[in-house]
Structure formats: structure tokens, C-alpha cells
Amino acid sequence: MRGSIGGMSRETVPEQTSTYDVVVIGGGPAGENVAQYAIKGTDLTAVLVEGELLGGECSYYACMPSKAFLVPIEVAAASANLRGLRPAELSALDLLERRDEWVSRYNDAAQVRWAEGAGLDVVRGWARLDGERRVAVRTAEGERVLRARRAVVLATGAQPVMPAAFQGLEAWDSRDATGVQEIPQHLIVVGGGVVACEAATWMSALGSDVTMLVRGPSLLSAAESFASRLIEEALTARGVTVITDARVTAAERSQASDTGLGRIHGGPVTVTCAGRTIEADEILVATGRRPLLTGIGLETVGLEPDDVLAGRLPDWLYAVGDASGEAQLTHIGKYRARVVGERIAALAAGCEPEPVPESIPVPQVVFTDPQLASSGLTEQRARALDHDVVTAQVGYTSAAGAALLRDDAHGEAKLVVDRQTGAVLGATFVGPGAGELIHAATVAITAGVPVHRLRHAVPAYPTASEIWLRLIESLPSELLHPKR
Numbered sequence: 001m002r003g004s005i006g007g008m009s010r011e012t013v014p015e016q017t018s019t020y021d022v023v024v025i026g027g028g029p030a031g032e033n034v035a036q037y038a039i040k041g042t043d044l045t046a047v048l049v050e051g052e053l054l055g056g057e058c059s060y061y062a063c064m065p066s067k068a069f070l071v072p073i074e075v076a077a078a079s080a081n082l083r084g085l086r087p088a089e090l091s092a093l094d095l096l097e098r099r100d101e102w103v104s105r106y107n108d109a110a111q112v113r114w115a116e117g118a119g120l121d122v123v124r125g126w127a128r129l130d131g132e133r134r135v136a137v138r139t140a141e142g143e144r145v146l147r148a149r150r151a152v153v154l155a156t157g158a159q160p161v162m163p164a165a166f167q168g169l170e171a172w173d174s175r176d177a178t179g180v181q182e183i184p185q186h187l188i189v190v191g192g193g194v195v196a197c198e199a200a201t202w203m204s205a206l207g208s209d210v211t212m213l214v215r216g217p218s219l220l221s222a223a224e225s226f227a228s229r230l231i232e233e234a235l236t237a238r239g240v241t242v243i244t245d246a247r248v249t250a251a252e253r254s255q256a257s258d259t260g261l262g263r264i265h266g267g268p269v270t271v272t273c274a275g276r277t278i279e280a281d282e283i284l285v286a287t288g289r290r291p292l293l294t295g296i297g298l299e300t301v302g303l304e305p306d307d308v309l310a311g312r313l314p315d316w317l318y319a320v321g322d323a324s325g326e327a328q329l330t331h332i333g334k335y336r337a338r339v340v341g342e343r344i345a346a347l348a349a350g351c352e353p354e355p356v357p358e359s360i361p362v363p364q365v366v367f368t369d370p371q372l373a374s375s376g377l378t379e380q381r382a383r384a385l386d387h388d389v390v391t392a393q394v395g396y397t398s399a400a401g402a403a404l405l406r407d408d409a410h411g412e413a414k415l416v417v418d419r420q421t422g423a424v425l426g427a428t429f430v431g432p433g434a435g436e437l438i439h440a441a442t443v444a445i446t447a448g449v450p451v452h453r454l455r456h457a458v459p460a461y462p463t464a465s466e467i468w469l470r471l472i473e474s475l476p477s478e479l480l481h482p483k484r
Contacts, residue, residue: 028056037341
């Protein structure tokens with residue numbers, strides 16, 4: 001994987017063998033959180049082992065740099081659709097500079113200082129299990145061994161999936177897209193998920209002519225169908241060409257070469273899709289990521305990757321974040337890391353760990369323009385789980401506060417409710433600022449609040465949150481007045 005190591009502040013270089021209470025393999029958000037919560041308020045010790053940048057994928061190659069692009073892009077679009085304002089002009093160079101500032105120019109010195117301030121040790125190197133409670137680390141100084149009194153935590157993240165058709169092309173992955181240095185005139189984006197949709201948004205804003213090749217019948221296949229449709233319409237209006245049901249039969253490139261992060265990796269790319277030939281300066285393959293569970297020594301403790309994904313682990317070994325097989329979202333990884341860290345601390349103190357829900361709603365925001373925000377179950381998923389479902393769906397601008405956000409504001413919102421209990425099962429919003437509405441849904445789902453109680457939660461006027469009132473008012477009367 002590409003990426004430099006920066007920030008060589010005061011870091012721990014242990015003796016040949018060092019012992020800690022907790023050894024964490026991987027220094028991304030999940031790894032940092034599990035270590036922090038394991039030792040918080042205790043005398044326990046913890047070490048983070050990281051071979052790249054401390055802070056992980058989200059901080060340098062995913063969440064932060066992508067949003068550094070997407071927020072100004074959304075603001076510029078809003079300025080062009082608010083009477084009384086002159087439309088803002090985007091500067092590609094300034095956007096790249098803003099990205100560089102948000103990723104600390106790929107230097108993690110500040111993150112190392114945070115870890116040290118939190119009482120964590122940091123070891124630079126590539127780690128693998130080497131037996132029970134034992135971790136071998138390959139560092140610049142040689143081999144190190146770390147022993148764990150209490151726990152070893154796998155927080156190794158995930159790696160991009162590169163389909164066979166695109167291997168050998170030196171195709172861009174998501175790191176290149178967020179780390180873009182050379183803007184291709186024409187970019188092919190393979191995939192139709194969150195990364196593909198967001199990258200198509202910022203790359204088109206930076207000046208690329210973008211063509212998306214989507215294997216399935218729609219973008220964002222796990223979303224509500226109306227949401228997928230609205231995002232496709234928005235991308236098309238931006239000038240992005242979206243080809244669904246795309247079957248790539250051939251892909252070629254001359255002089256393929258890894259010229260560096262975010263730089264054009266060789267000559268033109270030619271892709272054949274359903275008899276159609278598409279040529280581009282660069283190709284971004286955004287077809288998903290898989291948990292990084294190979295080459296980390298699982299075999300030394302009698303385990304295989306499937307054991308990790310199924311949770312079949314010895315009592316001293318944990319997995320958090322993308323490596324665990326849970327939703328590959330930073331906030332979900334951090335939540336599970338907090339739970340696991342607190343569990344380790346409780347067991348070390350001889351206490352019973354606090355109970356946690358068997359399942360939680362998974363909120364997610366797709367930072368396209370408009371935004372797509374969702375939490376919990378879609379209608380289709382709820383029905384598949386045998387819920388007796390009732391839904392409400394309203395226009396985004398049915399709330400005056402939402403309509404005021406932009407003169408071109410549009411979108412839709414949907415609520416999925418269990419008819420028997422009146423509890424909210426899921427919610428989806430598509431529209432300006434939709435991401436700021438979704439936490440209310442997550443709270444309602446987590447707490448199991450029935451809609452006859454939610455109707456008494458009064459939204460401030462005029463705010464976009466009034467959409468909640470419109471949705472609840474659209475539900476059947478018997479759900480809102482169950483005792484009548």
C-alpha cells in the first residue's frame with residue numbers, strides 16, 4: 001500500500017521484548033479508541049503498533065480528505081442557487097491545498113503527540129501474531145516482540161478489492177482519488193457505491209470528465225430506491241455519465257507505472273464495456289474493500305480469517321473496525337472499539353462488563369450534492385426480516401426550513417415503522433444538509449421510541465428538522481393514537 005511515514009516525534013522504541021497489558025495491531029481510529037478506553041482511568045498499559053500513518057485510513061486517505069473537497073463544492077453549488085449571492089468560483093489548486101492541510105500534509109506528528117498525551121506508547125512497524133498473547137513487529141531497527149498480559153486487538157483495517165480485469169493497469173484506488181495531484185481530463189470510475197459516488201462528485205468539480213461504470217442496475221444498491229435515483233440524477237446533472245449494468249470485458253493501458261499517489265499512472269486507459277470502447281486518462285477502481293486479515297499471523301494461534309469475521313476468537317483476542325467484518329464506517333469502528341476497550345478494562349478490574357445491545361442502527365451519510373443520509377433498515381430489508389412495515393414518505397421541501405436552505409432545494413425523506421410496536425426501524429433523507437438530520441433517527445431507533453411519543457418531540461421552526469413532523473403526520477392515525 002502506498003503512503004509515507006511521517007512525524008517521528010518522541011516514540012517508544014521498546015527493548016527486544018516488552019510487555020504491555022494491551023497490544024493493538026493497527027493505529028487507525030478503531031485502534032486508537034480501543035487502546036484509549038482500555039487504559040482510561042486505570043493503571044493498565046497499552047501500545048499501538050502502526051506501519052504507516054498513525055490515525056489510519058480515515059484521517060489521511062478517506063473521510064477527512066474527501067470531505068475537505070466536498071464541503072466547499074457543496075457550498076459553491078449552494079451559492080449559485082441562493083438569490084442575493086454571487087456564485088462562488090471553485091479553484092482546483094485551492095481545493096488541493098485545503099485537502100493537504102486537512103491531512104496534515106501526510107505527517108502524523110500531531111497524532112503521535114495525542115497518543116502520547118493519552119498515555120499510549122507507539123511502535124513503528126509491521127506487526128503479526130506470533131503465538132498466544134505475543135506479537136512480533138518488524139521495525140526499521142529490527143525485529144521486536146511485544147507480549148500482552150490482558151489482550152491483543154486486531155485493528156488492521158481493510159484493503160481495496162481489485163478485480164482481475166483491472167490488475168496490471170496500476171489503476172487508482174481510493175487513496176489516489178483523495179490524494180489526487182494530477183487531475184485527469186477524463187476519468188473512468190468503476191463502481192457505484194459511496195466512494196464511487198463521492199469521488200465522481202469531487203473529481204467532476206475539479207474538472208474531470210467522469211464516466212461511472214456500475215455493475216448493477218443502480219447506484220448505491222443498499223439504499224432506498226428513491227435515494228439511488230435522486231443521487232444518479234444529481235450526478236448526471238453535474239455532467240457525470242452513469243452507465244449501469246456495465247459488464248467490462250477488457251481493460252488495457254500502455255506504459256502502466258506507479259508514478260506516485262494521485263498522479264496519472266501511465267498512458268491512456270481503454271475499457272471495453274458491452275461492445276462499447278471508452279478511453280480515459282485514468283481509471284479509479286472503487287469496488288469495495290475487504291478486511292485485512294492475511295499476513296498477520298492468525299495461523300500461529302490456530303485461526304483463519306473466517307474465524308475473525310465470525311467472532312470465533314479466544315478470550316484474549318479481539319477484532320475491531322474494518323478488520324472485524326462490521327460495517328466499514330469509522331463511527332461504527334470507534335463505537336465497537338469503545339465497547340471492547342471498556343470490556344478489557346472491566347475484566348482486568350475483576351468486574352462484569354456492561355451489557356451492550358445485540359445490534360445497533362448503522363447511520364451513514366453520502367456526501368454527494370444533495371446528501372444522502374440513512375440509519376437503520378430500509379423498507380426492503382425490514383420486510384425481509386419479517387417486520388410488519390408501514391412507511392411514510394414526503395418531499396424534502398415540505399418543511400419550510402429545508403426549502404429555505406437553497407433556492408433549488410429538492411429531495412425526499414422516508415420513515416420505516418413497525419406497525420405492531422410503532423417503533424422506527426429506519427429512516428432515509430436525501431436533500432441539502434440531510435446528514436444533520438440523521439442522528440435523531442439513530443437515537444429514536446436505538447431507544448425504541450414509538451412514533452406516538454415522537455409526535456410530541458416538537459421541531460424548531462423554521463428548520464429542516466420539521467421534516468420529522470411531516471413524516472410522522474403522514475403515518476396511519478392508529479399508530480399516532482394507539483389508545484383510541
